Amino acid sequence: MNPAISQAPLQPLASEPDYLRSAQTLGSWLLTTDHKRIGILYMISITLLFFIGGVAAALLRLELASPAGDLVASATYNKLFTIHGVIMVWFFLIPSVPTVLGNFLLPLMIGARDVAFPRLNLASWYIFMFGACFTVFAIVAGGVDTGWTFYTPYSSTYANGAVIAMAAGVFITGFASIATGLNFIVTIHKMRAPGLTWFRLPLFVWTLYTTSLILVLATPVLAITLFLMALERLFGVGIFDPALGGDPILFQHLFWFYSHPAVYIMILPGMGVTSEIIACFARKRIFGYRFVAYASIAIAVLGFLVWGHHMFVSGQSVYAGAVFSLLSFLVAVPSAIKVFNWTATLYKGSITFDTPMLYALGFIGLFTVGGLTGLFVAALAVDVHLTDTYFVIAHFHYVMVGGMVMAYLGGIHFWWPKISGRLYPEFPARISALTIFAGFNLTFFPQFVLGMLGMPRRYHVYPDEFQLLNVLSSAGASILAVGYILPLAYLLWSLRYGKRAPANPWRATGLEWTTPSPPPTHNFAVTPTVNEPPYAYETLDEPSRDYV
Amino acid sequence: MSEPAAEIAHQFADAGQQRDAATFGMWIFLCTEVLLFGALFLGYTVYRLQNPEAFDEAAAHTLIVAGSINTAILLVSSFCVAVAVHLAEQGDRLRVTLLLCTAALLGALFLAVKAYEYNHKIHEGFFPGHSFHFAGADSRGVEMFFVLYFTMTGLHALHVAIGVAVLTGYGVAVLLAQRPARLTTAVDLAGLYWHFVDIVWVFLFPLFYLVGRAP
Amino acid sequence: MTSTRKNTLALVVLMILLGVTLEAAYLDLGVLHTPAAMLIGLAKAVLIVLIFMRLRPSEPLVMLAFTAGLFWLLIMFTLTLGDYFTRS
Amino acid sequence: MSFREAIELLTSSASEIGRSVDAIFWALTAICGFMVLLLGTLILYFCVRYRRGSQADRTISGVSQTPLEIAWVAIPLLIFLGLFVWAGVVFFHMARPPDNALEIHVVGKQWMWKIQHPDGRREINELHLPVGRPVVLLMISQDVIHSFYVPAFRTKQDVLPGRYSRSWFVPTKTGVYHLFCAEYCGTEHSRMVGKVYVLEPAEYSGWLAREAEPNSVVATGERLFLSRGCAGCHVAGGPIRSPLLEGIFRKPVALANGTTVIADEAYLRDSILVPNQDVVAGYDPVMPTFQGQLAEEEVLQLVAYLKSLTIERQKSP
Ligand code: HEA
């Protein structure tokens, strides 16, 4: 390998063993404060949870293959989409990139030996698992049928099942989110290596920073809202209770004050991953680096001003609706900036199509479609027709599954050599990336049409004329399932049989690549100093320095 | 473990960075607490705007003497902690312990007064739910007031209870620690938390006790 | 001024403010009642933050965390109450 | 469903407002479709032309960044603002029912729609309407939140407990359409569906006459007003001094707390169910609450009756 290919010189091969081998006991994993091991703990947990959410999705799609509601009972169907939504949002997608890749990479990327509060970091994983246990308990103890939105008065008075346990699970997990966000903010402010100024940070770090802002500022509101809902259910009275003049719309305000910003928790880190991958595989500095960085901040801040767009027909004031609609259009602008800048980065690049790049390109395409359909539902009069239909389902699966899950998988592949010290097999990886892309579109594109035709969401039985499109969607889902199981299989395989990875297999810039693969426990033997802008691919690839 | 270096965790370069990081982290945590309580204050605002008379009427039934005493208790307790933090920086461990424990004791007193108040309210039938009864005109709005009263002061009391435990813990730890200097930052952070709890009460007090007192 | 004296002074002022707000509660201020009470509460909070909590404007990061909390609270209040005030 | 029927469904609505909504929808589709094509083409083109090893010229010359960035902030922004205004105008139109609309009462409950026409005729999970006439639905829920959704009309409105909401439209095509509950409301949410029949005006009258109710909504309200004892107080010179209710609808009412409110449906409803929340200036808060004693349909009937009271009626008998 070329020793001179990165901003900082390669770290000396430390006498210290790498983080995977430094200690092997179970205790050394369960009590670790090493950010890399905590990242791995999170990775294992959320993968398991993803498959729980995925099985629920598979059952949903199986049921919807026929209009009659013959596979499961209505009550079961309702529990399935609640489980699916709750698990996928809070126990998979929100933690996905931040807690796995973020935990693993953030200190490495900024030249730090760990995050600012390693014990808090471990605590956050335990809190997360504790919350997950509550949620799984709620599922086993009869499930919950409120939908992931927990709207009152249904959830507080009428719903079936272990609503309080489920809410407690989400509530508890919220504190894991807060801990992670707090840790990242302090780490990014206080622990950057000498010379690593804000505008030398990789864009992934920028997105982790803005994501953390949202985690810290929004999550407490979700916590208190669910707490109030649970109290109301427990005592039979509460602040949302219409019998006392309580307003169910106040619940919606508070819920979406969190949950809209939360959807940006579920996209910003994916945007960061995409920026890293695009730059590396186009061998170019990200076009308009500063604009892309500022766009992340704009999304995080503006994202707090638009929550009412989920409530256009809820009985909210029409004037408030208009303000929220306007702001929703405004928050789309920074996303547009990002998409255009990624595209411009490709211009005059030197592009290769390794698996991470396939995922990144997939991300751009699918996020764009998802984002643009966000405009349909942000437009007041159009949302009146489309809200609570499959159009919305398709919109958010495009951004969340087509966007964030793609980015997560892209990131996992990109940094797999660093994480595991092994190379994954390229051919099956490309096949599965393409499978996921194809399966995804087949699953969710028909849902746009269904929505336009007026098929409401959360429907267990539906009129016959919607069947054709639903069958297509279900067929797509089975392809998608295969696409998701493949990476699980070959990544596990590579742990044992994969080729050993060099320190920097992609010849990428960034401090994480100056450490050996896998990195030693304390990351850097000598604290690196940075004196270059990020993504210095052009200088890196200059022929004079390219003596491979 | 060499002497001064032992105070610094491996991920930090120096003690200053470590302390700044901890303080910054604590303020971020307080910021989350602002939003946690903020949502409740928002609820209060919305319902008070909808039921102004009922809230006036209901608030006249809270125990203003108890509320005022409790305000004074928390303020004094906050003062003790502020002085303790200052003395901790100078290494006066005996007095730090004394002040922290006094503050904790005052916190416990606050909780005792609160418990008395709750008991009183429950006996008067103000606890929302089946047992609630209120003879006056708009009992619906009054009940909503007491839903907010119990939730908000209850959540606050929970914070006080946690604070009492933390202050007691550090009070004892400072006295017993091998190197009390290690605890300076921790005491500082505990202090920040305690002052925050005080501030929340400073706003709860007028909203629940002082409303509707004027003739 | 030594720190302990500053703290003592703050406590005295806080107690006076407590007295003032109690007194004001029984005055006939009409609609100004709650604003007055909240203003006094704000004064108390500012004292606690500046003196007990030693928030110094010279520490930009701490100021950032502090103002962010308040600013986001403001967002929550403005947009939600905006809905309530404009419902027909 | 055949392909042609599908296209038909996609492109044609059965209400006046539906046409405007569809216009925005297809404009959005065109704009967004164009953007997807543009970006897709660019990305594909760059990927092919600048693949590693291709001979393409890679010297960067004169691409200045800032004007580009400004352009791709400004252009989308302008398009977005245009879309916002367009959709907003239509939305505000949806929010303002005309005065001459046919008022139909809808009560949602787990899991059915109970509907009553002004002349008293009731139906469940079906809604018969005359074509070409504005219709306004005055809706309330007995339990959780529901949502009244007629895809063909492109209208949807949540139906809340404890609060009236309104939805209006002008059916433009006769036919049978889906009625869905669009807000998740529990186990049988997906079976809280029905049919909307849009009939020629004559057919509609015929349908109304077929099972004529003895009493119109207003007449039922009047009977309730008498039988529930309202009339005992709300008469000139009654035993308890109470405000006269003739001509009250949409008039400002001065309240005891010094504020003034407009007596809309919500106010009338609250006056019956929580009379002590807004006490009329100059009266004692002695009106008993009727919470729990009147079904939502009955409250609606009473409200309709109160709305029908004009000053003239007060004088005539
Ligand atoms: C990752 C998650 C994510 C992301 C990123 C977004 C992004 C956006 N969302 Fe989405 N949304 C959800 C997740 C997400 N959403 C979820 C989960 C729900 C449903 C929750 C539920 O009810 O269960 C939802 C629902 C939802 C609604 C409510 C729908 C309803 O229930 O009626 C609305 C309404 O405004 C909306 C709008 C938007 C907008 C405007 C954006 C914007 O940020 C998008 C911006 C991006 C682009 C616009 C694309 C790139 C831009 C260009 C290429 C520019 C060029 C274009 C032109 C010039 C036209 N979303």
Ligand code: HEA
């Ligand atoms: C946050 C992330 C996220 C992710 C990743 C997904 C992933 C998927 N979702 Fe999800 N979805 C939501 C978030 C998400 N969803 C939310 C928030 C809701 C709203 C809930 C609510 O209304 O409250 C929702 C609702 C929702 C609905 C609407 C239900 C309804 O309204 O009635 C549907 C229907 O098709 C659906 C489908 C799918 C599918 C097919 C996938 C696929 O991508 C999943 C693919 C994965 C697998 C299939 C698992 C792997 C394979 C196996 C375990 C093997 C077995 C599988 C087979 C044999 C097929 N989702």
Ligand code: CUA
């Ligand atoms: Cu009623 Cu859904």
Ligand SMILES: [Cu+2]
């Ligand atoms: Cu949103």
